[in-house]
Amino acid sequence: MPDIIKLLPDSVANQIAAGEVVQRPASVVKELLENAIDAGATSIKLIIKDAGRTLIQVIDNGKGMSVTDARLCFERHATSKITDAKDLFAIRTMGFRGEALASIAAVAQVELKSKREEDELGTCIDIEGSVLKDQSACQMPTGTSFTVKNLFFNIPARRNFLKTDHIETSHILEEIHHVALAFPEIAFSFYINDKESIQLPVSSTLKQRIVNLFGKGINDKLIPIEQDLELVKIRGFIGKPEFAKKKREEQYFFVNNRFIKHPYLHFTIMDAYKELITEKTYPAYFIYFDINPASIDINIHPTKTEITFQEEPMIRAVLRSTIKHAIGKSNLSPSLDFERDQSFDIPLSYKDKPVVSPEIKYNPEFNPFKNDPRLPKKDTSNWEKLYPSTADFKAVEQPAPAMSDSSDTIEPPENSHCYSLLNTYIARETSAGLLMVHHEHALTKIFFERYKQQGESSPKPCQQLMFPETLEFSSSQTVLLQNMLENFKSVGFDMDHFGGTTFILRGIPVGTEQSDNRHLIEGVLHDFNQFSDESFDKNNKLALGLAKSIARKKEIPSSSEAMYRIIQELFNCSLPEITPEGKRTFRIYTADDFNKQFD
Numbered sequence: 377m378p379d380i381i382k383l384l385p386d387s388v389a390n391q392i393a394a395g396e397v398v399q400r401p402a403s404v405v406k407e408l409l410e411n412a413i414d415a416g417a418t419s420i421k422l423i424i425k426d427a428g429r430t431l432i433q434v435i436d437n438g439k440g441m442s443v444t445d446a447r448l449c450f451e452r453h454a455t456s457k458i459t460d461a462k463d464l465f466a467i468r469t470m471g472f473r474g475e476a477l478a479s480i481a482a483v484a485q486v487e488l489k490s491k492r493e494e495d496e497l498g499t500c501i502d503i504e505g506s507v508l509k510d511q512s513a514c515q516m517p518t519g520t521s522f523t524v525k526n527l528f529f530n531i532p533a534r535r536n537f538l539k540t541d542h543i544e545t546s547h548i549l550e551e552i553h554h555v556a557l558a559f560p561e562i563a564f565s566f567y568i569n570d571k572e573s574i575q576l577p578v579s580s581t582l583k584q585r586i587v588n589l590f591g592k593g594i595n596d597k598l599i600p601i602e603q604d605l606e607l608v609k610i611r612g613f614i615g616k617p618e619f620a621k622k623k624r625e626e627q628y629f630f631v632n633n634r635f636i637k638h639p640y641l642h643f644t645i646m647d648a649y650k651e652l653i654t655e656k657t658y659p660a661y662f663i664y665f666d667i668n669p670a671s672i673d674i675n676i677h678p679t680k681t682e683i684t685f686q687e688e689p690m691i692r693a694v695l696r697s698t699i700k701h702a703i704g705k706s707n708l709s710p711s712l713d714f715e716r717d718q719s720f721d722i723p724l725s726y727k728d729k730p731v732v733s734p735e736i737k738y739n740p741e742f743n744p745f746k747n748d749p750r751l752p753k754k755d756t757s758n759w760e761k762l763y764p765s766t767a768d769f770k771a772v773e774q775p776a777p778a779m780s781d782s783s784d785t786i787e788p789p790e791n792s793h794c795y796s797l798l799n800t801y802i803a804r805e806t807s808a809g810l811l812m813v814h815h816e817h818a819l820t821k822i823f824f825e826r827y828k829q830q831g832e833s834s835p836k837p838c839q840q841l842m843f844p845e846t847l848e849f850s851s852s853q854t855v856l857l858q859n860m861l862e863n864f865k866s867v868g869f870d871m872d873h874f875g876g877t878t879f880i881l882r883g884i885p886v887g888t889e890q891s892d893n894r895h896l897i898e899g900v901l902h903d904f905n906q907f908s909d910e911s912f913d914k915n916n917k918l919a920l921g922l923a924k925s926i927a928r929k930k931e932i933p934s935s936s937e938a939m940y941r942i943i944q945e946l947f948n949c950s951l952p953e954i955t956p957e958g959k960r961t962f963r964i965y966t967a968d969d970f971n972k973q974f975d
């Protein structure tokens with residue numbers, strides 16, 4: 377019997393490979409636009425006819441190709457972007473597999489024209505189903521033009537598989553959005569089906585590009601986000617919670633300028649909005665990660681829209697807190713935009729990070745509220761700096777010299793009149809507007825931070841009782857308490873099981889002084905049970921339960937100074953704008969907000 381194995385001709389191999397890369401016209405659009413970007417183009421034009429069935433043309437002013445390169449670029453695994461395997465870990469270009477053009481040329485009629493700056497003449501190549509038809513020299517400006525005609529002309533089955541023009545065009549538009557949002561500094565013009573044209577001029581800011589794409593209306597609906605860590609740099613915009621939509625539109629996530637789908641990070645983003653938007657609504661987001669290419673793997677999917685992060689838990693935690701922080705901040709100063717004001721960055725500097733401890737890296741219980749030794753603490757010495765819009769009242773109320781005062785301690789400003797309102801709020805006039813602090817929520821936040829820290833410090837700050845108390849609980853409470861005795865101790869309770877349903881209490885956490893300790897412990901147990909956020913570990917839950925029990929009981933103090941201290945303590949917390957459960961702690965009402973009520 378003769379041997380039966382033979383090597384497939386390149387044209388067939390390319391057609392098979394093309395199945396992965398070229399699924400529909402939009403895939404061609406993506407590859408050609410990305411190539412133009414990789415070629416350093418500053419201006420890119422795209423022309424589509426019949427939803428890409430008859431024509432997809434991309435013209436760029438990038439660096440062009442030599443005669444040899446123009447011929448070579450259609451070979452499989454022909455790329456100028458990587459040379460050996462280690463380059464795979466440092467990819468900054470959009471393409472790197474050297475497969476796109478070979479695949480496209482296998483399933484369409486392609487005309488390439490390309491010229492480099494240094495060459496007088498360009499090269500023109502016609503290729504059809506992987507077969508070279510013609511090659512000549514031509515006159516043209518520097519850059520490249522790819523014309524892809526009659527996609528799948530040689531694979532009728534694939535051609536028939538294409539969906540309606542409407543659907544194929546919307547896929548193309550999605551690709552256009554991905555590329556246009558990732559590169560605001562590049563000018564694009566898109567001509568689609570002879571009907572639509574989108575002109576996107578060079579934009580100096582991302583916001584400008586977003587507005588150009590989505591219309592002016594989006595301008596006031598976005599909150600800037602920014603985070604600058606060694607691990608990852610995050611920037612972009614997120615939608616204000618009140619503008620969340622019923623549909624999942626306008627959700628874009630980019631990693632090193634590549635549009636990425638990442639279900640877990642999407643979940644993280646949605647989680648950060650929890651309690652702020654109603655169920656089944658979706659906030660807009662335009663989030664950009666800049667991350668060391670060595671710490672991600674983008675190679676797990678042929679069309680490269682999926683990605684894995686080495687430090688995913690950490691990344692998720694950072695993303696979550698960045699978003700929460702941004703939302704909180706936007707309540708303070710609605711018009712704030714980081715493109716104008718840089719002074720808000722969360723000072724979570726990654727610079728002085730000590731040696732990374734692996735157990736944190738893989739700690740499934742990680743949450744951003746837990747102090748991470750790798751994230752140096754926020755400098756809370758002066759919250760007024762972090763929140764200038766509330767802070768500037770200091771400048772307004774104090775005599776001029778104080779404005780340049782850079783001292784670290786905050787003296788209560790003179791005339792710092794705080795008022796108690798409706799037995800619920802502390803109100804204070806600031807130059808940004810009327811600051812309204814929800815007393816109970818604020819205390820919850822403050823005490824939570826305090827007990828959380830106590831849980832982490834040792835020895836535990838415990839205040840011994842003059843006379844130990846014996847406390848009786850129900851049998852179910854007893855079971856819970858026995859399970860959590862260590863956690864109770866860790867926040868500062870000195871308590872032991874005495875037998876049966878009796879416990880003996882010798883000391884309580886500092887700051888919890890109140891008449892009925894049994895009641896306090898019951899309240900903590902109750903809140904502990906209620907709170908189901910899985911990102912919280914037992915100690916944090918307990919700290920929260922304790923904080924809530926205490927906050928519930930405290931009356932608003934009568935003196936203005938004491939109220940001011942609460943505000944001050946609140947702003948010394950990380951993420952002061954929301955409680956760990958996502959409840960708002962304060963709002964600022966501007967003069968406009970009031971004036972509107974009297975129109």
Ligand code: ADP
Nearest residue numbers: 411415449455456471472473474475476477520
């Ligand atoms: P990859 O982008 O993965 O390298 P492609 O098949 O998309 O693979 O392209 C092959 C090569 O052709 C690229 O590496 C690049 O050198 C060259 N090339 C493709 N498009 C352009 C263009 N618009 N301008 C200049 N060079 C290009």
Ligand code: MG
Nearest residue numbers: 407411471476
């Ligand atoms: Mg490419």
